[in-house]
Amino acid sequence: MARRGMIGHIYEFFAFRRHQQLGVIGVYDRSTRKEFTKARKKLARQTLRDELAIEDLVDKDFPTPRYGKKGRNKKLHIYGAAKVAQRFLPTTSGTGAMVYPWVVGPSLGLRGPYIGDDMYGGGAFCLDPWDLYKRGIIRGMSMIVLGSVGMGKSSCVKSFAVRHVQHGRKLAVLSDRKGEWTPVVRWLGGSTIKVAPGGSQRINPLDSGNRPSVSSDGRRLTDEEWDHMVRDRRLGLLEALGAILKGRAMDSEEKRSLSLALDHVVDLRGDVAVLPDIVDFLLNPPASLTGTLRVAADSLGNAFTRCTTGRLRGMFDGPSNVEFDQELPAVSVDTSSFGGTSGEVRAIVNACVGSWVEAMITNPDNGQRICVYEEGWDNISSDADLQRMVDAWKLARHYGIFNVLVLHKLTDLDMAGDSGSAMYAKAKSLLGDAPYKVVYQQPSVEDPMLRDGLGLSDREIRTIHSLPMGTGLWMVGETDRYKVRNRLTREEMPVFDTNTRMDMKEAVTV
Ligand SMILES: Nc1ncnc2c1ncn2[C@@H]1O[C@H](COP(=O)(O)OP(=O)(O)O)[C@@H](O)[C@H]1O
Ligand SMILES: [Mg+2]
Incomplete structure (x- = not known):
């Protein structure tokens, strides 16, 4: 993947033999600049005198350095620079990876919205699944995001979705179990449909x-x-x-x-x-x-x-007494009122909502759309909904849809049935086939599932254990791995913040 021709910059530093004792590598205070320059020149003169004195001592036939017109004390001159000169060498990341193996990681290039920083040294991490699909690099349009509670997976998906909407895409949140997408959708100028017992909205x-x-x-x-x-x-x-x-x-x-x-x-x-x-x-x-x-x-x-x-x-x-407005940049369905209800009721709600939203969005005329299943273990725990998802995900690319399923952990898969059951296999293939997998920190009890379910290596699993909040391991396609620190803007933070809202909820219930 490193071979994709991203223009990167490799900085070459010329650290010179002389004057390092002056501490020229680094930043010096402006007010002391004059004294510093004076001291540097004095030391340079002294060093020159010393060297000439040594030259006088050596055998006259011994070859001595010869300097060009600019003399020995010029910038970029290998024998005479008084400063560290920094030179920018524009090069492709392919060449960079060859010259500096294990230093320059692979890169997806700079197409698409910025997600965060590539902690393996690749600079900005940007991702546009539609572009990668169009260029034949990744043949799939689905992503799963895993991670323990509070590690930042929802924030990551929110920033991903919001920035894509700002790039002209649309967003649909099919199951929002906590209602946490409502402020995000409103912020984007979209609308929320709330299905709740005794509520006024009907679909x-x-x-x-x-x-x-x-x-x-x-x-x-x-x-x-x-x-x-x-x-x-x-x-x-x-x-x-x-x-x-x-x-x-x-x-x-x-x-x-x-x-x-x-x-x-x-x-x-x-x-x-x-x-x-x-x-x-x-x-x-x-x-x-x-x-x-x-x-x-x-x-x-x-x-x-x-x-x-x-x-x-x-x-x-x-x-229906509500409308799914195709033109809005974002629409979410808030199912937070069903938090404590039975599995059967939640499965019915998911099936009805999922089928209805799907009927509205499976349309290539609508443009490109991100579909988010937030806290989506409910969806994979019902065979009917799981089958609907498997079918919908297969067709996603034809309709310009990119599906994102957010889960706590892969052992949630156990809810989809006993290992060995057809339903379990269906759920596993849904996750395994997703070409984009993002894993935030996970407890070590998840290791076997990560190894078998997602095919992670021991090294990747070790990396996952040590990920700090807000940083995830992105697996793109078969081979590319990126450790990405998701960066939130000052405007995004209060909108994505789930901690404060939890505190507020607690304060209200107390
Ligand atoms: N990349 C980040 N930078 C700064 N704060 C973050 C970041 N990711 C998450 N947070 C903070 O952590 C809190 C929990 O994150 P959240 O995405 O809701 O976690 P999860 O969905 O994994 O439970 C958020 O309210 C947010 O304030
Ligand atoms: Mg969350």
């Missing part, structure tokens, strides 16, 4: 979404293709909800009854199909639905009522 997960003008392979999208896309997405969500509610994958009868229910409701309502209509069909199916199909529909109908009653009532059971 319809069966919305048809934002129709793109072209399909994923760049052809004009026909009406039939669009209808297929919408139907697939809706059916995918219904099957995911069924799996969450039943705690197992849907069998063929259940899939068939969901498909019949969806077709019936779409015929009846068109674009504004809603979940209560699906429940209604399943509980009161037409007489033509008989036998095991009818039994399956009835049992599913009862299960689906949990999406429209209880804690979830009013959130996903009618037409």
Whole structure:
């Protein structure tokens, strides 16, 4: 990667034999400059006299140095400089890495927003995944960020996202479990949708979404293709909800009854199909639905009522009363009200929100967008949501989407199922396939997972143990490693600060 032709500067220092006793390497005080110069000249004269005296003593045939027109005491003159001369040699980082191995690290170049300082000596660390993808250097558009609490991983993702938005990209935060992205999104001029029990905002997960003008392979999208896309997405969500509610994958009868229910409701309502209509069909199916199909529909109908009653009532059971504004630079969905609720409720919320936002953003006409799953272990702990993510991440590049999943630790993967289960393998491949991995400090109990799950070497693991707050190990592609100290600006700091907000929350609850 060092070979990418970044122009760097290698400084060559000419430290000269003479006058080092004057301490010419360094900065000297302006007020003492005169005396210093006087003393230097005096010493130079003395040294010259001494040397001439020695020359007189040596054999006359012995070759002595010869000086050019400028004499011996000139700047840059190897025998006569009274100062250390600094010369800038512009060179490529490729050449630099050859000349100074182990000193100049690889570099991704200076394209894209600045993230921080490359602590291995590469200067500024900038990253533009779209550019690297376009140039064929990195063939993937997803990143996972790992790290213990308070080490700075959210701040890193926030600065990454904010600076990309300032470069013309857009941002969507699909799951914000702590509501910590709300100030960031507002700061960028975006809007937040808050789904909460008893709240006033409602989204319809069966919305048809934002129709793109072209399909994923760049052809004009026909009406039939669009209808297929919408139907697939809706059916995918219904099957995911069924799996969450039943705690197992849907069998063929259940899939068939969901498909019949969806077709019936779409015929009846068109674009504004809603979940209560699906429940209604399943509980009161037409007489033509008989036998095991009818039994399956009835049992599913009862299960689906949990999406429209209880804690979830009013959130996903009618037409949307909020809009996902495509033109805004940033939109987040605040799910912080579900902190203490059951896993099932959170899984339903994630599936509904994820599917709805996905319907809005999987559109190449929208430009390039970063999608953040903050504290995303909920997303990988539900099979349905995990499958949706795996599918969405595969298509991401076609839609100009860059996905970022923030996790505490890789052992969160255990929530995705027993090791050996299909779900565990799915989650592991989702993380393993991400070409960008950023690891902040981790406890040593995580070592085996880092080694097996991410393929880190022992040396990299040792580095991770000693990372200070705000510094992470960036793994880009197969081979490139960067230790990057994320730099926050004075304006960003109060907006990204989670410590103060935690203190404020505590103060309010006391
Ligand atoms: N690079 C950084 N420079 C300065 N302060 C930072 C930096 N990264 C994090 N912080 C501070 O640490 C606090 C916790 O960081 P945060 O990103 O929320 O941690 P995490 O998401 O890993 O739990 C933030 O409120 C912020 O004030
Ligand atoms: Mg965080």
